[in-house]
Amino acid sequence: xxxxxxxxxxxxxxxxxxACGAQGGSAKPEEKTNEEIVLKLxxxxxxxxxxxxxxxxxxxxxxxxxxxxxxxxxAFENESYKTKIKAAMMGGDTEDLPDIFxxxxxxxxxxxxxxxxxxxxxxxxxxYADKIPESMLSTTTYEGKHYxxxxxxxxxxxxxNMDMLAEVGWDHxxxxxxxxxxxxxxxxxxxxxxxGCAGMETWCVTEYLEPIIIKSIGYExxxxxxxxxxxxxxxxxxxxxxxxxxxxxxxYFDPNGAAxxxxxxxxxxxxxxxxxxxxxxxxxxxVAGASFKSGVGLFPLMNASRSSYNQTIGGPSDVLAVCSAxxxxxxxxxxxxxxxxxxxxxxxxxxxxxxxxxxxxxxxSLSPLMVEIGKLVNSCEGLVLFGDTAMAADPxxxxxxxxxxxxxxxxxxxxxxxxxTKDLG
Amino acid sequence: xxxxxxxxxxxLLFLLPALIxxxxxxxxxxxxxxxxxxxxxxxxxxxxxVGFNNYKELFTSNAIGFMKALRNSLxxxxxxxxxxxxxxxxxxxxxxxxxxxxxxxxxxYFMPVLISTVVIGQLWLKIYNPDYGVLNVFLRxxxxxxxxxxxxxxxxTALGAVFVPTLWQYVGYHMLLLYAGVxxxxxxxxxxxxxxxxxxxxxxxxxxxxxxxxxxxxxxxFAVTGSLxxxxxxxxxxNGGPLHSTEVPSTLMINMLFLRNRYGMGSTIAVxxxxxxxxxxxxxxxxxxEEK
Numbered sequence: 001x002x003x004x005x006x007x008x009x010x011x012x013x014x015x016x017x018x019a020c021g022a023q024g025g026s027a028k029p030e031e032k033t034n035e036e037i038v039l040k041l042x043x044x045x046x047x048x049x050x051x052x053x054x055x056x057x058x059x060x061x062x063x064x065x066x067x068x069x070x071x072x073x074x075a076f077e078n079e080s081y082k083t084k085i086k087a088a089m090m091g092g093d094t095e096d097l098p099d100i101f102x103x104x105x106x107x108x109x110x111x112x113x114x115x116x117x118x119x120x121x122x123x124x125x126x127x128y129a130d131k132i133p134e135s136m137l138s139t140t141t142y143e144g145k146h147y148x149x150x151x152x153x154x155x156x157x158x159x160x161n162m163d164m165l166a167e168v169g170w171d172h173x174x175x176x177x178x179x180x181x182x183x184x185x186x187x188x189x190x191x192x193x194x195x196g197c198a199g200m201e202t203w204c205v206t207e208y209l210e211p212i213i214i215k216s217i218g219y220e221x222x223x224x225x226x227x228x229x230x231x232x233x234x235x236x237x238x239x240x241x242x243x244x245x246x247x248x249x250x251x252y253f254d255p256n257g258a259a260x261x262x263x264x265x266x267x268x269x270x271x272x273x274x275x276x277x278x279x280x281x282x283x284x285x286x287v288a289g290a291s292f293k294s295g296v297g298l299f300p301l302m303n304a305s306r307s308s309y310n311q312t313i314g315g316p317s318d319v320l321a322v323c324s325a326x327x328x329x330x331x332x333x334x335x336x337x338x339x340x341x342x343x344x345x346x347x348x349x350x351x352x353x354x355x356x357x358x359x360x361x362x363x364x365s366l367s368p369l370m371v372e373i374g375k376l377v378n379s380c381e382g383l384v385l386f387g388d389t390a391m392a393a394d395p396x397x398x399x400x401x402x403x404x405x406x407x408x409x410x411x412x413x414x415x416x417x418x419x420x421t422k423d424l425g
Numbered sequence: 426x427x428x429x430x431x432x433x434x435x436x437l438l439f440l441l442p443a444l445i446x447x448x449x450x451x452x453x454x455x456x457x458x459x460x461x462x463x464x465x466x467x468x469x470x471x472x473x474x475v476g477f478n479n480y481k482e483l484f485t486s487n488a489i490g491f492m493k494a495l496r497n498s499l500x501x502x503x504x505x506x507x508x509x510x511x512x513x514x515x516x517x518x519x520x521x522x523x524x525x526x527x528x529x530x531x532x533x534y535f536m537p538v539l540i541s542t543v544v545i546g547q548l549w550l551k552i553y554n555p556d557y558g559v560l561n562v563f564l565r566x567x568x569x570x571x572x573x574x575x576x577x578x579x580x581x582t583a584l585g586a587v588f589v590p591t592l593w594q595y596v597g598y599h600m601l602l603l604y605a606g607v608x609x610x611x612x613x614x615x616x617x618x619x620x621x622x623x624x625x626x627x628x629x630x631x632x633x634x635x636x637x638x639x640x641x642x643x644x645x646x647f648a649v650t651g652s653l654x655x656x657x658x659x660x661x662x663x664n665g666g667p668l669h670s671t672e673v674p675s676t677l678m679i680n681m682l683f684l685r686n687r688y689g690m691g692s693t694i695a696v697x698x699x700x701x702x703x704x705x706x707x708x709x710x711x712x713x714x715e716e717k
Contacts, residue, residue: 111467200578259577260555393685405668
């Protein structure tokens with residue numbers, strides 16, 4: 001009986017193995033006949049991300065225009081994506097790597113370029129020379145070679161709920177610091193909260209601090225500091241920190257913001273709980289769709305001898321790059337450039353960002369708020385890329401750690417400058 | 426002899442898959458971490474051998490803040506041992522007395538262990554929300570407005586606020602371990618003590634507790650090593666903030682590995698975690714052995 005049972009078991013195993021073999025064997029002819037190229041695209045355009053419609057539309061257009069190429073998009077939450085893409089790149093197993101991946105420009109992409117993980121796109125950009133100005137590629141150019149395709153161009157904008165401002169007697173977005181303080185004082189006196197800032201996500205705090213710094217020391221000085229070519233030891237930077245903390249202490253910021261993420265803070269602004277929201281211009285579509293009358297401006301000028309009102313933080317920070325280990329690196333490179341261009345196109349029309357690429361399409365449907373942002377960008381006299389994007393990973397985290405302490409009022413301006421000068425030079 | 430020899434071969438053959446798995450999944454990564462901890466490496470480019478510099482920096486640099494993270498973990502371990510385990514033991518002893526609804530209570534207390542940590546994190550994020558969170562709403566409703574706080578946003582309250590759900594989640598786990606121990610106490614021992622006039626408390630003190638001491642030891646080891654390794658709930662609730670007040674070695678390790686691209690330093694923290702967990706496990710075993 002045992003022998004019969006063993007024989008049956010052995011036969012089962014043989015058949016199981018044979019079945020496995022058959023599956024592998026039948027796959028070969030399929031590979032030959034099916035020439036479809038599947039390109040894996042990793043990005044942060046999740047369901048709640050304003051960029052998602054542009055990604056989906058651009059992919060649909062590309063697939064329709066290129067039969068035989070399928071783009072498989074996988075989206076991850078912003079913060080976890082930073083871990084995900086780095087872990088995948090460190091692992092280096094081509095099966096686990098995407099063909100095309102979203103990246104932040106500056107030092108973030110630079111790390112992949114230095115490690116030889118990103119593909120040079122110079123050849124692919126040749127056909128698009130008249131479609132994108134060289135300045136838009138500056139943050140993804142390393143040793144004279146282009147590695148990233150901008151999907152948008154953004155600045156830090158100060159959005160305002162004009163209905164709330166009207167309630168305290170303001171009919172325009174304050175242009176000077178004195179006006180801003182007077183407006184905020186009036187809001188506080190009326191029991192309203194002027195600003196919301198997500199303390200749980202330090203990059204949101206930099207969206208408040210960096211505009212104050214650039215309006216105090218000018219874009220050239222700040223650019224050099226972020227690039228590690230100048231010291232943080234500047235008394236006007238200390239003053240900028242003190243200005244932000246002064247605003248916090250005067251009650252201009254939602255005290256609950258320390259425990260909130262960006263989504264909740266933005267939701268509070270859109271729900272009319274705060275009067276201002278200073279963040280990237282990628283929020284324009286959502287702000288324009290809010291139930292209140294919206295306005296937009298830049299943070300006021302702090303030091304006219306070193307800066308001007310039309311200097312701000314921003315640039316083409318969001319890009320697509322191609323993994324050099326991709327099995328279909330040529331197809332991926334071609335697709336990345338075209339997708340980047342089209343995502344930028346749809347993002348602009350959806351009021352999610354300014355165009356990094358030349359505008360050769362109808363823009364009559366743009367919202368008035370987007371037109372306002374466009375005016376701000378056109379009048380821009382100097383731009384500096386977001387600090388945590390411009391700096392390499394390690395110094396960026398040190399910097400963010402100090403920004404965190406500023407928002408928590410654990411250190412003052414002098415402490416901020418002294419600490420960063422000591423740790424980063 | 427030949428039979429013996431062939432038996433040993435069989436033993437080796439049968440053990441080999443598990444041995445390979447053990448070495449491949451546990452020993453090799455530990456070895457790799459120890460190796461990488463000797464380098465200054467960003468995970469992509471060339472490695473620079475720095476010897477034990479990473480270890481030196483780990484314990485001396487304020488910018489990294491490992492000592493603070495370790496202190497937080499040890500505080501969590503102390504709370505686990507002196508708060509969570511007595512609570513779990515109390516529940517296990519109560520349920521072990523064959524009370525009515527024993528199985529129902531057992532399931533209820535064990536439920537948090539079964540729920541995903543991310544779900545628990547989201548749940549407690551809502552409870553602690555300064556605007557609409559149940560905790561602040563409750564405090565305001567009973568007139569304790571002053572006690573309503575930004576629980577996860579201020580460094581004075583964040584650590585405590587993170588510890589509460591961490592301890593709450595695993596009370597049921599330890600309770601189940603101890604409950605199994607309580608149930609394994611032979612009824613005749615209890616009956617004999619009762620016949621001699623022992624009270625419930627005395628039975629627990631002199632019969633049950635000594636009997637389940639090996640399980641208590643295991644629970645203490647799990648509680649301490651679990652606290653040292655704690656990561657997921659803290660990551661979801663505060664990610665080590667505000668101002669690093671809830672930082673633990675694991676969140677620091679992730680920060681070093683993936684945000685600061687300091688793969689060597691991240692590996693150093695991983696090695697220190699392994700050493701600490703083994704060290705504490707041995708220390709706890711030694712303490713229990715001495716008591717025996």
